[in-house]
Amino acid sequence: MTLTYQDVVTADLSSLADVSGAWKKMGERFGELKTNYEKNVQGVLANGNWQGQAFGAQQNNAAATAFEFGAAKTEALAIASLLTDAQTELTRLQKAVKDLVEDAEKKEYKVDSSGKATYVGYDNLSTQERFAFNHDPDHGRLLADARVKAQGWTDEIAKAVKAVDAADQSVKRALSRATSDVSFDGIGIGGFNTQAEGDLAKAGKPDPKPGKEDGWVSEGESEASGPGVGAEASGPNIGKGKLAEAEAHADLGRAKAEGSLTNGPFKLAGEAEAYAGAKASAAAGITNEGAQAEAGAFAGGEASAGGTADAGPVGVYGRAEAMAGAEAGVNAQAGLDGLNVGAEAFAGAKGSVGAGADVGGIGVGVTAEGWAGPGAEASLNASKDANGVWHFGPKVGLSPALGGAVGFELTVDPGKVVDTVGDAANWVGDGIGSIF
Template identity: 55%
Template sequence: MPLSYKDVTTADLGPLLSASEMWQKMGDRFGELKGHYEKHVQRALANGNWQGLALAAHQNSATFTASEYAAAKTEALAVASLLKQAHTELSRLQKSVKDLVADAKAKDYKVDGSGKATYVGFDKLSAQEKQALQHDPDYPRAVADAQQKAQEWTDSIAKAVQTVDEADQSVRRALIRAAGFGGFNAHAEGDLAKAGAPGDSATKPDGWKITTTGPGIGFTATGSPSYGKEGRLKAYADLGHFTAQRSLTDGPADVSVTVDAYAGSRATANYGFSNKGISGAAEMSTGGRAMAEIREDSGHIPLYLRGEGFVGEEAGVSAKATKDEFGVGAKVFSGAKGGVAGGFEFAGIGIGGTAEGWAGSGVEGKFGYRKNDKTGKWKIGGEAGAAVPFGGALGVEITVDPHKFGKAVGHAADAIGAGSVKNAISNWL
């Protein structure tokens, strides 16, 4: 859960420094142990008096143990550095919140335990001053102005608290990453700005673009009254999200590869009612999913092949009707599923299919079409499936690219000399 105003203003950050000192001592001690182990165990037994396969096996094990001591030192010193930086940063941000509250109080605004500001300047007036003020024609305006400024103080305090929470989440991510998995982390990062970043995206020397996010937890609620009503709720507890992409260009070939994996829990709900149309959806899922896709887009008949897998629980319902999109769907599933999808495109029309195998219990059905505003493509698709306890699902996906289809028709018309047909179809598209 996000930090509250009370959490931020009452937190004792002193233990962070104490913990940092202990981790620093631990790191130094691991360094000493590594030196002692190498001198009194690893090198001492390699003095030439012991020979054979047993020595070789022991030295391999000893080398690994020494590297673990070194990794433990690196990890401990990184954690010590992160905790020290966390104390500095969180103390600074906590002081910013307290200074903001002090400024509000100095201007006669009281801040309660939740961070809400209320103007109390009128309470300091004498009875005669209050009576005179209430008969002043500008009194309603003064009250409204005080309420508006109180809301501005409340919003500023909430924003400052959110900044502290974001920094706290950054520290959490950094510490989790420094700890590593399956042993000590020999590459632990001690820079809070780098280790605590919400995600990492970089293009590797071999051409892969890698993006990672998480761990993370949060809740958001948004809404807009513009041109109708729209709103969205989202709660999540992400263990991690990994995406890798690469384009492989070799002569005339144009191949792209995408790998995506996610683990965690998410729940979303949204609604919309505006001049564009109506929509509503609610969905939750807990578990892990992965996808790998390869596409070849350079030839006359582009191809794609996609594999997907999911383990966990999911449920959802959705409906949407706008000028450029219509769709309905519902699903509930618990277990494991895996599937493949493939297809091709010819003359601007793509045809693909999906097939899934399910082990668990559930049912799913969906159908819809939509237009991509950026590309102008239309996509039509549907899927249905069920399992108790084994089963699966089949689906179809069709895309129509009016621009490519128009060009294909034009080329065909040129080939047979049907210019009037070409112009008529081109104008229609």
């Protein structure tokens, strides 16, 4: 639970010293118990008069018990030290908050129970002074200046309260770690913690962010929306070469997530997307980059997931898609970014998978689909995506009731090809240099 301003200024931290003293005495007592147990139990039974398997089992258990007494001493003394550090740090930070409030009040700012500062310097003006102030040409500016300074005090107090809360969370982490035994020594996991750390600065550190300790850097984002409906239409726009376009949708929901892990030349990336609802669109246009026309409609649900793994210039990829519903579409596009023509119609359920490999910017892959329902599809694709990667590939499919489609794809990333050629040239140059 996050501490509030009221929590901070009303907290009584004096009891931490008493509690710390009690834990220290407990730790010292556990040390005495360990000594007494080793002398009066372990030692007495190990005088040589008792032999055999039962004796061995008893001695193993006795050793574990003696170990736990020692571990209990370590844990208790660590907690005593943490509580002492906690009182010192929290008292210092609490005083910083109270000092800020005192300074604000000296400058005629009142701080309420939530830590908000308000200027009250004008409240004590006499009737004559108030009349003069209200008719002062700078009346508005003075009030605005007072509000800005009040907000400054409020922000400073909030920052100081946040520092107390951060220290409090640090103490919570340290105490939790001190009382958690995760080793197999003594009686095993769940006993007393012989590794308990009594330094608050060390024991209270936040958990490391995922990926930082081992060199992997993670990035990701996600979004979700729905339900919702909408429609829009525009055109013609001769200046932009747009003849017309229209779109309508009735979404039950959509969600998308993507992320990556990078460590030097190694990169793992993936994305997933899901949609449920109905949508339809149509567009046509002619620009100096080419001509295009398309129309499509869909009703049902669809989902997809894909991922890549790259190690320098070599990579592999895979993806999977699923759809249940009805869809139909036609498209034709020709221009500087490539050629794409196709038509499809389907009703039922379909699933598809694709896989391939990429070396130095040139990739080859295959796709396969299984259809349950009537449909047909044919397409020829040669296009460039938003990242400048060219895609080439035919695809055909037919399903009277049960069937599917197969396709092949070739990708070329000009930028990656150039980088690979450059790296290869450097390798060759370094090799020749090492010879001569």
